[in-house]
Amino acid sequence: MYPNVFVSSHPLVAHKLTLLRRTTTEPKKFRELVRELAGLLAYEATLDLRTRPLEVETPLAKTIGAELEEKIGLIPILRAGLGMVEGIWELMPSAEVWHIGLYRDERTLQPVQYYNKLPVGATVQVCLILDPMLATGGSAVATVDILKHWGAKRIKFVGLIGAPEGITHLHERHPDVPIHLAAIDDHLNEKGYIVPGLGDAGDRQFGTG
Ligand code: PRP
Numbered sequence: 446m447y448p449n450v451f452v453s454s455h456p457l458v459a460h461k462l463t464l465l466r467r468t469t470t471e472p473k474k475f476r477e478l479v480r481e482l483a484g485l486l487a488y489e490a491t492l493d494l495r496t497r498p499l500e501v502e503t504p505l506a507k508t509i510g511a512e513l514e515e516k517i518g519l520i521p522i523l524r525a526g527l528g529m530v531e532g533i534w535e536l537m538p539s540a541e542v543w544h545i546g547l548y549r550d551e552r553t554l555q556p557v558q559y560y561n562k563l564p565v566g567a568t569v570q571v572c573l574i575l576d577p578m579l580a581t582g583g584s585a586v587a588t589v590d591i592l593k594h595w596g597a598k599r600i601k602f603v604g605l606i607g608a609p610e611g612i613t614h615l616h617e618r619h620p621d622v623p624i625h626l627a628a629i630d631d632h633l634n635e636k637g638y639i640v641p642g643l644g645d646a647g648d649r650q651f652g653t654g
């Protein structure tokens with residue numbers, strides 16, 4: 446695989462992902478697992494955030510601690526990426542959230558954009574793109590294109606399951622974007638679904654389909 450693809454080896458991630466995949470997992474539990482997995486993966490994906498020294502006074506003495514230096518943006522790809530926001534926001538409550546609306550055309554599998562309210566000029570230094578599924582990679586590539594056009598300098602993709610096809614596509618188009626995943630699955634089927642995967646991540650969260 447590629448040097449900037451990171452697959453979590455954390456036992457909690459493996460355990461929760463297995464529950465997520467299960468057909469019998471209901472939307473309420475599914476949403477809970479997506480939220481928890483997102484937090485665990487974001488924890489690993491933000492290991493290299495920059496900090497600056499900050500003096501702090503404890504009840505006993507002054508000491509030098511650290512504070513985050515960079516402004517972080519969470520970029521959920523609607524709809525399915527929405528479920529990943531809360532779990533990460535709990536860890537970094539001052540992150541800005543900018544939604545990008547894309548859906549995959551069922552026939553061509555190409556992403557179609559329907560929502561983008563980014564202001565003129567990037568307002569954050571680090572962008573975490575959130576989407577549970579990296580299938581053909583079309584949606585992720587389109588989102589990185591949008592963010593780079595916006596002026597974003599450091600972009601990371603945080604997903605749950607990637608197909609080899611999608612990872613290759615995203616890496617070839619944007620080799621500077623690290624890809625953080627809970628698992629890499631076997632292949633895409635003829636309809637562009639990840640196998641074994643978990644089915645439709647949007648439908649399973651929102652109880653549609
Ligand atoms: C799913 C998923 C990704 C996209 C991945 O969204 O959440 O955004 O497909 O596929 P790709 O890598 O081939 O682009 P979908 O289009 O089903 O929309 P939804 O989240 O609104 O259900």
Ligand code: URA
Nearest residue numbers: 580638639644645646
């Ligand atoms: N989108 C999904 O929700 N699931 C897949 O397997 C592929 C794309």
